Amino acid sequence: MAKCAFLGLGVMGYPMAGHLVAKGHEVIVFNRTAGKAERWATEHGGKWAATPREAAKGADFVMACVGNDDDLRAVVLGAEGALAGMHKGAIFVDHTTVSAAVTRELFSTAANQGVSFVDAPVSGGQAGAENGVLSIMCGGDQAAYDAAEPVMQAYGRTVKRLGDSGAGQLTKMVNQICIAGLVQGLSEGLHFAEKAGLDIREVVDVIQGGAAGSWQMVNRHKTMADDHFEHGFAVDWMRKDLGICLSTADENGASLPVTALVDQFYKDVQKMGGGRWDTSSLIKRLKTAG
Template sequence: MTTTATFIGLGVMGYPMAGHLARAGITVKVWNRTHAKAEQWAQEYPGTAYKTIAEAVEDADFVMTCVGADKDLIEVFEGDGGIIANAPQGAILVDHTTASAGIAERLAEAAGHRKQGFIDAPVSGGQQGAENGKLTVMCGGTETDFEKALPLIDHYARAVNLLGPAGSGQKTKMVNQIAIAGLVQGLSEALHFAEQAKLDVRKVVDVISKGAAQSWQMENRSGTMIDGEFNHGFAVDWMRKDLGICLEEARKVNASLPVTALVDQFYGDVQEMGGRRWDTSSLIQRLRKFR
């Protein structure tokens, strides 16, 4: 039998992720707050656009979501017209939004009352990873639901792991963002120092990237940081949202995140510079401005 999957949220991530499912031969239905975007998707990929969530999910085996934040998840999942009330019993709900662990736990409990499965499955890899089908997916939920959803997630992922019960995926994504924030700030300071010291920055990167300083950020972003190009998809606005989630969860679990809190403030400076839609590597611009 053909698997039916509904994808809710067709932003820069969800649009290509839903496309990978459709090209894999899965029957895909889509819904987006702006219906024209859903219609555009249906013209580009084999699948159907729906005007209401209720219609889109009514016979879905899986419902994938990728929206903005906690409030958006409440809007699409809850209420008489939402996913939980209208998806069938036995459906597996997979949320790829980066959100709080608390909302994941809340939605998992509500879905369970309707005999639906729920997996919080935030992703890392950005727009490029979504387009290339090479995302890292961090999951929270039951082993049974995870095993059912894994074949679908594999269509747009290069790495998928179950980290624990509902909420564990979101907490793991927080770990990811905390690590990235520190790495990008460190790389920004290193490149800025090299510039101010009148070194050949590209030669410096070539040398140190062969040793202990090497990182994904250095390999993939140092060149564009040197050139002042910040159009790689994951915007400063989104990073601030994510770091806010990290800092709130840190208060709940009594974790100390002094560097993360500081970098969050630095991203605020970048926003004030007009860089709200620059990608996260734009931290270096703050140093160049305030030198």
């Protein structure tokens, strides 16, 4: 069993850190809102720290799941950042969805201090985190990944290294690009079914096992039919992720016309006040348009 620190207790990090304790690991957590860290420690029997540095001190593995590039730098770098408390040979595992550029930057900075850095963004949403069945896509040195994989299995059903530093984040971009098109297509299909006078649930019962089936269809069609979006992965975060995808595409020459279009559709949802709605709220934009 490993000595772990977990930085960031949002809707994903909170249950992920809990799974580490449940699997017998020794865990200390940090969160910008100290009250949440204290509540987690009380609930799960772990410990909490006032700074990333304090949490990381003596840890073999330091996991992070925060908001964006700047948030990640804030918990890693500086006098009170995690690297300041990590010992040589320790491994930093970043579960945040960030740019490959910041991943490679921090990989290099960590290596200069004798610390390994594995980028390991996740997919599966809040339910996947709570149930410990996330898909985890990783980049970094093979030896560091091999050491971290058994620990990540506490909350991951599929854990795989895709290549060197940044490969995990690039794979997560592929994931988000695919989801954007899938959700828009699903939204249009269900909107069409409704306009045609069909029962959405009955339609999905028939088609979900065929070529059109997807995780989004199985898990989101009911709430989409009910016009309920106060759950799941927020539109604000999806736009952050798609922004990373589009920026990276500009750098590598990839053409992402559908992704760019769906990103603008999500912008429309934000203007409707749906920044915190689930990504499946794309259908609400269609319903509003008539």
